[in-house]
Amino acid sequence: MAVKEENTPSQIKSRERVAERGEVFTAEREVNAMCDLVKDECLRADSRFLEPACGDGNFLAVILRRKLGELRRKxxxxxxxxxxxxIVAIGSLYGVDIMNDNVLACRERLFAIWNEEYTAHCKADASDEARESARFIISRNIVNGNALTLMCVDQDGKDTSAPIVFSEWTLIGSTQMQRSDYTMADLLIYNEEGTFFAALTEEQKEEGGVFLRRYITHYKKVQEYGE
Ligand SMILES: C[S@@+](CC[C@H](N)C(=O)[O-])C[C@H]1O[C@@H](n2cnc3c(N)ncnc32)[C@H](O)[C@@H]1O
Known part of the structure; x- marks a missing residue:
């Protein structure tokens, strides 16, 4: 006989939110089991992940811990x-959620993990510069938007006229970071089964020239050119 697993209280905030937005959080055991399916990718600092309805970031948090654990070892x-x-690791994680409070919670959670891990490993607090850089990247990568229409949303979860834009962060040389912005729509590769998210290949970038904005700066100064 199949055993039906009940959702635990920590997986649900309220009945209204479940009804309105389907908000049921994935338990950590399942998150870990799914991440184990792509174990090696979860260890690579620059391997990119998108959680398209991220809530407060259950998958992103586990992946970030795994990546930082590997960096600690390395x-x-x-x-x-x-x-x-x-910084590369935090730049590799993307999330979209339609509910503003979830987006804020997800950003705070990822920053707290990054910051605590830094202090634990380096036996010193991160510099203000490094923290600002991490915070800026998180604020760009975790977007308040509608993953179905690919548009940003307002405080009430209604679509705005602004498309979701993601920044690609690439380490160049020993200390430089390149930021390239793409609309989420341009990053979706269409195949027979539907769509999936994939970073564009260098060829596709050259052909399409789809990036909206690009600059290169020190990895601790990524915020210097603004939003
Ligand atoms: C089932 S929860 C999953 C949260 C998290 N990914 C997890 O596995 O624990 C669904 C999330 O999707 C969000 N959501 C619902 N419709 C959405 C949409 N059209 N675009 C983006 N997020 C959406 C809700 O706000 C909620 O946080």
Missing amino acids: YAMSPRDYEKQA
Whole structure:
């Protein structure tokens, strides 16, 4: 006989939110089991993930911890390299949610993990510069939007006229970070089964020239050119 698992209280905030937005959070055991299916990718600092209805980021949080754990192991003797790669790791994680409070909670949660892990590994707090950089990247990567229409939403979850735009963060050389902005619509590759999210190949970028904006700056100054 199949056993029906009940949702635990921590998976649901209210009946209204379940009815309105289908908000039921995934339990950590399932998140870990799913992440295990792509175990090696979860360890690579620059391997990109999108949680399209991220809530407060249950998948992103687990993946971030895994990536930072691997960096701890790899850069045990080099806090400087750890710092740089930890910025790359946070830049690899993307989320969209229609509910503003979930977006804010997700951003705070990811930053807290990043910050705590930094202090634990480097035995010192991250510099203000590094923290600002991490916060800025998180604020760009975790978007208050509608993953079905691919548009940003207002405080009430209604579509605005602005498309969802993601920034691609790429480490260039030893300290430079390139930011390239793309609309989410341009990042969706259509196939026979439907759609899936994939970073554009270099060829596609050259052919389409679809990026909206691009700049290169120090990885600790990514916010210097503004939103
Ligand atoms: C089932 S919860 C999943 C949350 C998280 N991914 C998890 O697995 O724990 C669904 C989330 O989708 C969000 N949501 C519902 N419709 C959405 C839409 N059209 N675009 C983006 N997010 C949406 C809700 O606000 C809610 O946070």
